Amino acid sequence: MSSLIARDRAVVWHPYTQAGFGAEPLAVVGAQGSALMLEDGRSILDGISSWWCCLHGHGHPALIKAAHEQFQKLDHVLFAGVTHEPAVRLAERLCEVVPHGFQRAFYTDNGSAAIEVAIKLAVQAWRHRGEKRVRVVALEGGYHGDTFGAMAAGARGVFSAPFENMLFSVERLSIEGSEADIERCEALCTSGDVACFVFEPLIQGAGGMRCIDPGVIDEYCRRFKAAGIVCIADEVMTGFGRTGELFASSELRVAPDLICLSKGLTSGTLPLAVTLCRDDLYREFISADHSKTFFHGHTYTANPIACAVALASLDLTISDECHASRKRIGEAHARFVDILWECHGVRDARSLGTILAFDVVTSDSGGYTNSFAQNVRDYFIDQGVLLRPLGNVVYFMPPYSFTDDELTQAYTAIEELCVGLN
Numbered sequence: 534m535s536s537l538i539a540r541d542r543a544v545v546w547h548p549y550t551q552a553g554f555g556a557e558p559l560a561v562v563g564a565q566g567s568a569l570m571l572e573d574g575r576s577i578l579d580g581i582s583s584w585w586c587c588l589h590g591h592g593h594p595a596l597i598k599a600a601h602e603q604f605q606k607l608d609h610v611l612f613a614g615v616t617h618e619p620a621v622r623l624a625e626r627l628c629e630v631v632p633h634g635f636q637r638a639f640y641t642d643n644g645s646a647a648i649e650v651a652i653k654l655a656v657q658a659w660r661h662r663g664e665k666r667v668r669v670v671a672l673e674g675g676y677h678g679d680t681f682g683a684m685a686a687g688a689r690g691v692f693s694a695p696f697e698n699m700l701f702s703v704e705r706l707s708i709e710g711s712e713a714d715i716e717r718c719e720a721l722c723t724s725g726d727v728a729c730f731v732f733e734p735l736i737q738g739a740g741g742m743r744c745i746d747p748g749v750i751d752e753y754c755r756r757f758k759a760a761g762i763v764c765i766a767d768e769v770m771t772g773f774g775r776t777g778e779l780f781a782s783s784e785l786r787v788a789p790d791l792i793c794l795s796k797g798l799t800s801g802t803l804p805l806a807v808t809l810c811r812d813d814l815y816r817e818f819i820s821a822d823h824s825k826t827f828f829h830g831h832t833y834t835a836n837p838i839a840c841a842v843a844l845a846s847l848d849l850t851i852s853d854e855c856h857a858s859r860k861r862i863g864e865a866h867a868r869f870v871d872i873l874w875e876c877h878g879v880r881d882a883r884s885l886g887t888i889l890a891f892d893v894v895t896s897d898s899g900g901y902t903n904s905f906a907q908n909v910r911d912y913f914i915d916q917g918v919l920l921r922p923l924g925n926v927v928y929f930m931p932p933y934s935f936t937d938d939e940l941t942q943a944y945t946a947i948e949e950l951c952v953g954l955n
């Protein structure tokens with residue numbers, strides 16, 4: 534055991550890691566482009582974009598430059614009663630590029646907080662309308678984060694079990710949009726107590742990379758919106774080109790009322806999130822009455838360095854070069870999916886933009902915590918690729934910096950695993 538890992542074991546508690554068990558953490562000493570450099574001298578490919586956020590590869594010079602320049606001008610300042618150029622510029626730019634016409638940005642610093650803000654805005658807006666609506670509707674199998682409100686909106690399971698009695702109850706609609714779902718949706722619209730509907734557009738991430746027909750979400754949103762129920766698109770994972778389009782919501786015909794963004798916003802460099810809304814919702818909060826203030830804020834809200842990096846990252850994301858990389862990776866994924874369909878132990882091989890996923894038939898039914906996931910992670914690390922299955926769902930979500938050779942290395946490792954399942 535390296536000295537770093539030994540020291541880690543003595544003082545650090547890791548997320549999503551069983552205390553006292555599990556593999557040793559990877560000791561990462563550096564990262565460049567698509568690769569993570571380990572303390573033991575190995576270099577492994579970051580096949581999950583460091584939890585889905587690192588879009589342009591590690592150590593991108595344009596992002597370093599933006600952070601460095603901003604650091605010299607203004608490092609941090611509180612955001613209540615204060616403003617600064619990077620936050621204003623980023624809000625302007627996001628309102629320009631995000632589909633469906635948004636006009637206002639509320640900053641936070643992680644995806645869960647962006648969801649909390651969205652739910653709180655919806656509930657408070659209903660209060661301003663004179664109704665104490667608190668019911669939330671969400672999709673079955675969704676994931677929206679680990680804080681209490683976000684956790685309540687997400688699917689219940691081993692993650693949330695200890696807190697079950699503390700979570701507000703949530704109505705669920707399926708991602709299939711059956712006739713029964715539509716009937717329930719209509720009943721919820723007339724129930725008079727639903728404040729908002731929250732969903733991941735096009736694909737559910739932590740729920741197992743499950744693709745969703747945008748038409749189903751449209752069917753729900755059309756009804757909810759007609760009833761004034763606030764529709765919240767959680768684009769924390771899908772934003773900034775992941776699904777092919779710049780934003781998954783462009784595939785929706787019915788405009789959501791709020792969009793939550795984080796992860797790719799700063800390309801995995803600094804924590805930042807934003808909840809975008811329209812002026813009609815913002816106007817519901819304009820009042821001389823203090824009780825109508827939206828009392829929510831985090832210390833690092835709209836950190837200037839994070840905003841400056843987000844602006845630089847956005848420029849990279851909308852560039853022709855990045856568009857071409859996403860297209861190249863998406864097409865390579867689609868070709869590889871055809872190969873995966875030939876493997877007996879593989880089910881439902883699928884790809885969406887730069888996301889590739891498949892289910893593995895395994896007798897281990899432990900869900901997210903099954904030993905299959907840990908064994909497969911170890912196998913991939915030996916093959917020089919960091920992949921971290923969600924239970925029996927293996928997925929590959931590379932940064933857009935992945936070269937053809939790097940893609941081939943990852944596909945070869947995946948194919949060898951899958952052939953071994955036959």
Ligand SMILES: Cc1ncc(COP(=O)(O)O)c(C=O)c1O
Binds near residue numbers: 733768
């Ligand atoms: C769709 C979605 N929403 C929200 C979150 C929560 O984001 P964070 O981990 O930054 O709190 C995640 C994180 O994986 C996510 O995938």
